[in-house]
Amino acid sequence: MPLSTPWSRRLGLSAPIVNAPMGGAAGGMLAAAVSRAGGLGMIGMGSSATAAALEAELAHVAGLERPFGIGLVHWVAVNQPDLFELALSAGPALLSVSFGDDWSWVRRAHDAGVPVAAQVGDLAGALAAADAGVDVVVARGAEGGGHGQPRVGTLPLLAEVLDEVDLPVLAAGGVASARGLAAVLAAGAAGAWVGTAFAVCPEATTAPGARAALLAAPGDATTTTRAFDVALQYPWPATLPERVLRNEFVDRFDGREQTIDADARAALSGAVAAADYRIAPVNAGQGVGMVRESRSAAEVIDTLCTGAAHLLRRWAP
Structure with a gap:
Protein backbone atom coordinates (compact mmCIF):
# COMPACT_ATOMS: atom_id res chain seq x y z
CA MET A 1 0.00 0.00 0.00
CA GLU A 203 17.84 -10.13 9.13
CA ALA A 204 18.77 -8.41 12.41
CA THR A 205 21.96 -9.40 14.21
CA THR A 206 20.00 -9.77 17.46
CA ALA A 207 21.07 -12.91 19.30
CA PRO A 208 18.45 -15.69 19.32
CA GLY A 209 17.97 -15.52 23.09
CA ALA A 210 17.51 -11.76 23.03
CA ARG A 211 15.03 -12.10 20.16
CA ALA A 212 13.04 -14.64 22.17
CA ALA A 213 13.03 -12.33 25.20
CA LEU A 214 11.73 -9.44 23.10
CA LEU A 215 8.95 -11.55 21.59
CA ALA A 216 7.83 -12.73 25.02
CA ALA A 217 7.93 -9.35 26.76
CA PRO A 218 4.81 -7.34 27.62
CA GLY A 219 4.72 -3.61 27.07
CA ASP A 220 5.48 -2.80 30.71
CA ALA A 221 8.62 -4.97 30.84
CA THR A 222 11.09 -2.17 30.11
CA THR A 223 12.90 0.31 32.30
CA THR A 224 15.67 2.88 31.98
CA THR A 225 18.91 2.19 33.80
CA ARG A 226 22.62 2.95 33.92
CA ALA A 227 23.52 -0.34 35.56
CA PHE A 228 24.90 -2.02 32.44
CA ASP A 229 26.91 1.01 31.31
CA VAL A 230 28.51 1.32 34.73
CA ALA A 231 29.26 -2.40 34.94
CA LEU A 232 30.65 -2.60 31.39
CA GLN A 233 32.51 0.71 31.91
CA TYR A 234 31.04 2.41 28.87
CA PRO A 235 31.45 6.22 29.16
CA TRP A 236 27.81 7.10 28.57
CA PRO A 237 26.86 10.26 30.50
CA ALA A 238 24.38 9.91 33.33
CA THR A 239 21.85 11.93 31.32
CA LEU A 240 21.64 9.15 28.73
CA PRO A 241 20.46 5.94 30.40
CA GLU A 242 19.31 3.02 28.26
CA ARG A 243 15.86 1.46 28.07
CA VAL A 244 16.13 -2.31 28.45
CA LEU A 245 14.07 -5.30 29.44
CA ARG A 246 14.06 -5.57 33.20
CA ASN A 247 16.02 -8.60 34.42
CA GLU A 248 17.89 -9.91 37.48
CA PHE A 249 20.87 -7.59 36.98
CA VAL A 250 18.64 -4.51 36.70
CA ASP A 251 16.61 -5.52 39.75
CA ARG A 252 19.79 -5.91 41.78
CA PHE A 253 21.77 -2.86 40.68
CA ASP A 254 19.48 -0.19 39.21
CA GLY A 255 19.88 2.86 41.44
CA ARG A 256 22.64 1.07 43.33
CA GLU A 257 25.34 1.26 40.67
CA GLN A 258 27.94 2.17 43.30
CA THR A 259 27.67 -1.40 44.63
CA ILE A 260 28.74 -2.95 41.32
CA ASP A 261 32.03 -4.64 42.11
CA ALA A 262 34.50 -6.86 40.26
CA ASP A 263 32.41 -9.97 40.92
CA ALA A 264 29.30 -8.33 39.47
CA ARG A 265 31.25 -7.17 36.41
CA ALA A 266 32.63 -10.66 35.91
CA ALA A 267 29.16 -12.18 36.24
CA LEU A 268 27.77 -9.76 33.67
CA SER A 269 30.62 -10.35 31.24
CA GLY A 270 30.08 -14.08 31.57
CA ALA A 271 26.37 -13.70 30.98
CA VAL A 272 26.97 -11.60 27.87
CA ALA A 273 29.38 -14.23 26.52
CA ALA A 274 26.92 -17.02 27.32
CA ALA A 275 23.90 -15.08 25.97
CA ASP A 276 22.18 -15.43 29.36
CA TYR A 277 19.55 -12.70 29.23
CA ARG A 278 18.44 -13.21 32.79
CA ILE A 279 21.54 -11.07 33.46
CA ALA A 280 22.76 -9.68 30.10
CA PRO A 281 21.06 -6.59 28.65
CA VAL A 282 18.37 -6.54 25.98
CA ASN A 283 17.51 -3.10 24.62
CA ALA A 284 13.78 -2.59 24.04
CA GLY A 285 11.33 0.24 23.62
CA GLN A 286 7.89 0.45 25.18
CA GLY A 287 6.36 -0.77 21.92
CA VAL A 288 7.78 -4.23 22.64
CA GLY A 289 4.39 -5.56 23.76
CA MET A 290 3.09 -5.09 20.21
Whole structure:
Protein backbone atom coordinates (compact mmCIF):
# COMPACT_ATOMS: atom_id res chain seq x y z
CA MET A 1 0.00 0.00 0.00
CA PRO A 2 1.66 3.30 -1.08
CA LEU A 3 2.45 5.62 1.81
CA SER A 4 4.82 8.55 1.58
CA THR A 5 5.75 12.01 2.79
CA PRO A 6 7.59 14.81 0.97
CA TRP A 7 10.78 13.83 2.79
CA SER A 8 10.53 10.14 1.92
CA ARG A 9 9.82 10.96 -1.73
CA ARG A 10 12.88 13.24 -1.94
CA LEU A 11 15.04 10.36 -0.71
CA GLY A 12 13.49 8.00 -3.23
CA LEU A 13 11.82 5.88 -0.56
CA SER A 14 8.48 4.16 -1.05
CA ALA A 15 7.85 3.99 2.71
CA PRO A 16 8.45 6.74 5.30
CA ILE A 17 10.20 4.31 7.62
CA VAL A 18 13.78 4.26 8.90
CA ASN A 19 15.17 1.41 10.95
CA ALA A 20 16.81 2.79 14.08
CA PRO A 21 20.60 2.22 13.93
CA MET A 22 20.61 -0.12 16.91
CA GLY A 23 24.04 -1.35 17.97
CA GLY A 24 24.01 -5.14 18.16
CA ALA A 25 20.88 -5.47 16.02
CA ALA A 26 20.97 -3.18 12.98
CA GLY A 27 23.76 -4.57 10.86
CA GLY A 28 24.25 -4.35 7.13
CA MET A 29 21.93 -7.27 6.41
CA LEU A 30 18.98 -5.55 8.11
CA ALA A 31 19.82 -2.21 6.50
CA ALA A 32 19.88 -3.80 3.06
CA ALA A 33 16.56 -5.57 3.67
CA VAL A 34 14.85 -2.39 4.89
CA SER A 35 16.16 -0.39 1.93
CA ARG A 36 15.13 -3.04 -0.59
CA ALA A 37 11.64 -2.96 0.92
CA GLY A 38 11.39 0.78 0.31
CA GLY A 39 12.46 2.23 3.67
CA LEU A 40 15.79 3.71 4.68
CA GLY A 41 17.99 0.99 6.09
CA MET A 42 20.48 2.19 8.71
CA ILE A 43 23.64 0.39 9.76
CA GLY A 44 24.02 0.95 13.49
CA MET A 45 27.40 1.33 15.16
CA GLY A 46 26.95 1.32 18.93
CA SER A 47 29.14 1.58 22.02
CA SER A 48 31.66 -1.04 20.89
CA ALA A 49 31.89 0.10 17.26
CA THR A 50 35.13 0.05 15.28
CA ALA A 51 36.03 0.95 11.72
CA ALA A 52 36.69 -2.73 11.03
CA ALA A 53 33.20 -3.65 12.26
CA LEU A 54 31.61 -0.99 10.06
CA GLU A 55 33.61 -2.15 7.06
CA ALA A 56 32.30 -5.70 7.55
CA GLU A 57 28.68 -4.48 7.70
CA LEU A 58 29.11 -2.25 4.65
CA ALA A 59 29.78 -5.36 2.59
CA HIS A 60 26.05 -6.16 2.85
CA VAL A 61 25.07 -2.89 1.14
CA ALA A 62 27.78 -2.96 -1.52
CA GLY A 63 26.09 -2.57 -4.88
CA LEU A 64 22.73 -1.82 -3.27
CA GLU A 65 20.70 0.25 -5.70
CA ARG A 66 18.68 1.81 -2.89
CA PRO A 67 19.65 4.52 -0.39
CA PHE A 68 20.99 3.45 2.98
CA GLY A 69 22.26 5.24 6.08
CA ILE A 70 24.72 4.87 8.93
CA GLY A 71 24.22 5.71 12.60
CA LEU A 72 27.08 6.54 14.97
CA VAL A 73 27.33 7.45 18.65
CA HIS A 74 29.10 10.80 19.00
CA TRP A 75 31.56 9.89 21.75
CA VAL A 76 32.52 6.69 19.94
CA ALA A 77 33.12 8.58 16.67
CA VAL A 78 35.26 11.16 18.50
CA ASN A 79 37.41 8.44 20.05
CA GLN A 80 37.75 6.65 16.70
CA PRO A 81 38.24 9.19 13.90
CA ASP A 82 38.76 6.43 11.34
CA LEU A 83 35.23 5.20 12.05
CA PHE A 84 33.75 8.59 11.15
CA GLU A 85 35.90 8.90 8.03
CA LEU A 86 34.87 5.44 6.84
CA ALA A 87 31.22 6.32 7.37
CA LEU A 88 31.62 9.43 5.22
CA SER A 89 33.49 7.60 2.49
CA ALA A 90 30.68 5.03 2.23
CA GLY A 91 28.44 7.77 0.82
CA PRO A 92 25.30 7.16 2.90
CA ALA A 93 22.04 8.90 2.04
CA LEU A 94 21.89 9.88 5.72
CA LEU A 95 24.49 9.92 8.48
CA SER A 96 23.17 10.09 12.03
CA VAL A 97 25.59 11.10 14.79
CA SER A 98 23.81 11.38 18.10
CA PHE A 99 24.32 12.13 21.79
CA GLY A 100 26.98 14.84 21.69
CA ASP A 101 27.34 18.58 22.20
CA ASP A 102 30.02 19.24 19.57
CA TRP A 103 28.51 19.86 16.13
CA SER A 104 31.69 20.27 14.08
CA TRP A 105 30.99 16.92 12.41
CA VAL A 106 28.00 18.43 10.58
CA ARG A 107 30.17 20.66 8.40
CA ARG A 108 32.59 17.82 7.73
CA ALA A 109 29.73 15.62 6.56
CA HIS A 110 28.23 18.36 4.40
CA ASP A 111 31.65 19.05 2.86
CA ALA A 112 31.65 15.38 1.84
CA GLY A 113 28.15 15.74 0.37
CA VAL A 114 26.50 13.63 3.08
CA PRO A 115 23.13 14.70 4.62
CA VAL A 116 22.96 14.37 8.39
CA ALA A 117 20.53 13.69 11.22
CA ALA A 118 20.72 13.73 15.01
CA GLN A 119 18.49 12.27 17.71
CA VAL A 120 17.20 14.74 20.28
CA GLY A 121 15.24 14.26 23.49
CA ASP A 122 13.84 17.73 24.06
CA LEU A 123 13.10 20.99 22.27
CA ALA A 124 16.40 22.58 23.32
CA GLY A 125 18.25 19.71 21.68
CA ALA A 126 16.19 20.06 18.52
CA LEU A 127 16.90 23.79 18.30
CA ALA A 128 20.62 23.19 18.83
CA ALA A 129 20.64 20.55 16.09
CA ALA A 130 18.80 22.86 13.71
CA ASP A 131 21.18 25.72 14.47
CA ALA A 132 24.09 23.39 13.75
CA GLY A 133 22.73 22.73 10.28
CA VAL A 134 21.45 19.16 10.45
CA ASP A 135 19.16 18.12 7.61
CA VAL A 136 16.82 15.93 9.67
CA VAL A 137 15.86 15.95 13.34
CA VAL A 138 14.95 12.68 15.04
CA ALA A 139 12.56 13.42 17.92
CA ARG A 140 13.27 10.49 20.22
CA GLY A 141 10.68 10.15 22.93
CA ALA A 142 11.18 8.58 26.33
CA GLU A 143 9.52 5.38 25.09
CA GLY A 144 12.47 4.53 22.83
CA GLY A 145 14.71 1.54 23.44
CA GLY A 146 18.44 1.84 24.00
CA HIS A 147 20.20 5.03 25.02
CA GLY A 148 18.60 8.45 25.00
CA GLN A 149 17.24 11.28 27.11
CA PRO A 150 14.02 9.97 28.74
CA ARG A 151 12.55 13.44 29.21
CA VAL A 152 9.42 13.78 27.07
CA GLY A 153 7.03 11.27 25.49
CA THR A 154 7.17 10.79 21.74
CA LEU A 155 3.95 12.55 20.73
CA PRO A 156 4.40 15.65 22.94
CA LEU A 157 8.03 15.94 21.86
CA LEU A 158 7.15 15.50 18.20
CA ALA A 159 4.42 18.14 18.35
CA GLU A 160 6.67 20.63 20.13
CA VAL A 161 9.57 20.13 17.74
CA LEU A 162 7.34 20.37 14.66
CA ASP A 163 5.98 23.69 15.92
CA GLU A 164 9.44 25.19 16.40
CA VAL A 165 11.79 23.59 13.85
CA ASP A 166 11.45 24.07 10.10
CA LEU A 167 13.08 20.78 9.14
CA PRO A 168 11.91 17.24 8.42
CA VAL A 169 11.30 15.55 11.78
CA LEU A 170 11.30 11.78 12.26
CA ALA A 171 9.38 10.35 15.21
CA ALA A 172 11.19 7.79 17.37
CA GLY A 173 10.10 5.90 20.46
CA GLY A 174 7.29 3.40 20.80
CA VAL A 175 6.37 3.27 17.09
CA ALA A 176 5.89 -0.46 16.64
CA SER A 177 2.45 -0.76 15.03
CA ALA A 178 0.40 0.59 12.15
CA ARG A 179 -1.55 2.75 14.61
CA GLY A 180 1.67 4.22 15.95
CA LEU A 181 2.92 4.98 12.44
CA ALA A 182 -0.41 6.54 11.46
CA ALA A 183 -0.42 8.66 14.61
CA VAL A 184 3.01 10.22 14.05
CA LEU A 185 2.37 10.80 10.35
CA ALA A 186 -0.97 12.43 11.14
CA ALA A 187 0.84 14.70 13.59
CA GLY A 188 3.18 15.82 10.82
CA ALA A 189 6.25 13.60 11.12
CA ALA A 190 8.29 13.13 7.95
CA GLY A 191 8.65 9.47 8.85
CA ALA A 192 9.06 6.99 11.68
CA TRP A 193 12.34 5.83 13.20
CA VAL A 194 11.50 2.24 14.18
CA GLY A 195 13.65 0.08 16.43
CA THR A 196 12.15 -2.78 18.41
CA ALA A 197 9.89 -4.04 15.61
CA PHE A 198 12.97 -4.52 13.42
CA ALA A 199 15.16 -5.95 16.19
CA VAL A 200 13.29 -9.28 16.01
CA CYS A 201 13.51 -9.61 12.21
CA PRO A 202 15.54 -12.58 10.94
CA GLU A 203 17.84 -10.13 9.13
CA ALA A 204 18.77 -8.41 12.41
CA THR A 205 21.96 -9.40 14.21
CA THR A 206 20.00 -9.77 17.46
CA ALA A 207 21.07 -12.91 19.30
CA PRO A 208 18.45 -15.69 19.32
CA GLY A 209 17.97 -15.52 23.09
CA ALA A 210 17.51 -11.76 23.03
CA ARG A 211 15.03 -12.10 20.16
CA ALA A 212 13.04 -14.64 22.17
CA ALA A 213 13.03 -12.33 25.20
CA LEU A 214 11.73 -9.44 23.10
CA LEU A 215 8.95 -11.55 21.59
CA ALA A 216 7.83 -12.73 25.02
CA ALA A 217 7.93 -9.35 26.76
CA PRO A 218 4.81 -7.34 27.62
CA GLY A 219 4.72 -3.61 27.07
CA ASP A 220 5.48 -2.80 30.71
CA ALA A 221 8.62 -4.97 30.84
CA THR A 222 11.09 -2.17 30.11
CA THR A 223 12.90 0.31 32.30
CA THR A 224 15.67 2.88 31.98
CA THR A 225 18.91 2.19 33.80
CA ARG A 226 22.62 2.95 33.92
CA ALA A 227 23.52 -0.34 35.56
CA PHE A 228 24.90 -2.02 32.44
CA ASP A 229 26.91 1.01 31.31
CA VAL A 230 28.51 1.32 34.73
CA ALA A 231 29.26 -2.40 34.94
CA LEU A 232 30.65 -2.60 31.39
CA GLN A 233 32.51 0.71 31.91
CA TYR A 234 31.04 2.41 28.87
CA PRO A 235 31.45 6.22 29.16
CA TRP A 236 27.81 7.10 28.57
CA PRO A 237 26.86 10.26 30.50
CA ALA A 238 24.38 9.91 33.33
CA THR A 239 21.85 11.93 31.32
CA LEU A 240 21.64 9.15 28.73
CA PRO A 241 20.46 5.94 30.40
CA GLU A 242 19.31 3.02 28.26
CA ARG A 243 15.86 1.46 28.07
CA VAL A 244 16.13 -2.31 28.45
CA LEU A 245 14.07 -5.30 29.44
CA ARG A 246 14.06 -5.57 33.20
CA ASN A 247 16.02 -8.60 34.42
CA GLU A 248 17.89 -9.91 37.48
CA PHE A 249 20.87 -7.59 36.98
CA VAL A 250 18.64 -4.51 36.70
CA ASP A 251 16.61 -5.52 39.75
CA ARG A 252 19.79 -5.91 41.78
CA PHE A 253 21.77 -2.86 40.68
CA ASP A 254 19.48 -0.19 39.21
CA GLY A 255 19.88 2.86 41.44
CA ARG A 256 22.64 1.07 43.33
CA GLU A 257 25.34 1.26 40.67
CA GLN A 258 27.94 2.17 43.30
CA THR A 259 27.67 -1.40 44.63
CA ILE A 260 28.74 -2.95 41.32
CA ASP A 261 32.03 -4.64 42.11
CA ALA A 262 34.50 -6.86 40.26
CA ASP A 263 32.41 -9.97 40.92
CA ALA A 264 29.30 -8.33 39.47
CA ARG A 265 31.25 -7.17 36.41
CA ALA A 266 32.63 -10.66 35.91
CA ALA A 267 29.16 -12.18 36.24
CA LEU A 268 27.77 -9.76 33.67
CA SER A 269 30.62 -10.35 31.24
CA GLY A 270 30.08 -14.08 31.57
CA ALA A 271 26.37 -13.70 30.98
CA VAL A 272 26.97 -11.60 27.87
CA ALA A 273 29.38 -14.23 26.52
CA ALA A 274 26.92 -17.02 27.32
CA ALA A 275 23.90 -15.08 25.97
CA ASP A 276 22.18 -15.43 29.36
CA TYR A 277 19.55 -12.70 29.23
CA ARG A 278 18.44 -13.21 32.79
CA ILE A 279 21.54 -11.07 33.46
CA ALA A 280 22.76 -9.68 30.10
CA PRO A 281 21.06 -6.59 28.65
CA VAL A 282 18.37 -6.54 25.98
CA ASN A 283 17.51 -3.10 24.62
CA ALA A 284 13.78 -2.59 24.04
CA GLY A 285 11.33 0.24 23.62
CA GLN A 286 7.89 0.45 25.18
CA GLY A 287 6.36 -0.77 21.92
CA VAL A 288 7.78 -4.23 22.64
CA GLY A 289 4.39 -5.56 23.76
CA MET A 290 3.09 -5.09 20.21
CA VAL A 291 5.89 -7.17 18.69
CA ARG A 292 4.73 -10.76 18.78
CA GLU A 293 6.38 -12.58 15.87
CA SER A 294 9.61 -12.52 13.91
CA ARG A 295 8.83 -11.36 10.39
CA SER A 296 11.08 -10.21 7.59
CA ALA A 297 11.88 -6.53 7.32
CA ALA A 298 9.81 -6.36 4.14
CA GLU A 299 6.81 -7.86 5.94
CA VAL A 300 7.19 -5.41 8.82
CA ILE A 301 7.23 -2.45 6.45
CA ASP A 302 4.28 -3.74 4.44
CA THR A 303 2.21 -4.36 7.57
CA LEU A 304 3.00 -0.96 9.05
CA CYS A 305 2.35 0.95 5.85
CA THR A 306 -0.79 -0.93 4.79
CA GLY A 307 -2.37 -0.54 8.20
CA ALA A 308 -1.34 3.09 8.58
CA ALA A 309 -2.64 4.02 5.13
CA HIS A 310 -5.98 2.41 5.94
CA LEU A 311 -6.25 4.28 9.23
CA LEU A 312 -5.28 7.61 7.68
CA ARG A 313 -7.99 7.21 5.06
CA ARG A 314 -10.53 6.43 7.76
CA TRP A 315 -9.49 9.48 9.76
CA ALA A 316 -9.52 11.82 6.77
CA PRO A 317 -12.43 14.30 6.73
